[in-house]
Amino acid sequence: MATAQPSFRRIVDEIAERIRTGDLKPGDKLPSTSQLADMYDVSTGTVYRALSLLHDRNLIIGQSGRGTYVAEHPGR
Template identity: 75%
Template sequence: MAAEITEKIKSGELKPGDKLPSTRKLADQYGVSMGTAYRALSLLHERDLIIGQPGRGTYVTDHSSK
């Protein structure tokens, strides 16, 4: 899941500022548990590809081209 989202960011399919679906929706979309989806998003956050904004959602950062 993390690799696929990373590729979408690198390819430009997901652009800086794009909002990602909720963790629950991503888990359903990728057919994984909530825990797996959460860990994948945590990994993307550690790589500075996404940022969480409490109460607003998770967004692609503008540092994703690094």
């Protein structure tokens, strides 16, 4: 029996796919942490975990006090 995918992994996969397909382009601002939590019906901690993984993959960058954006060269 397959186990359900963790919520943070679903968020990572969906945002990464949107970047890959060009739906989210370099420089695009992502919704706030609380907006993403509402969109995915998860806690802000789950969103932070997903964003951390996306950052580790060089897909997004955070600008303190300004928000989180798609990296200029995603994945590099």
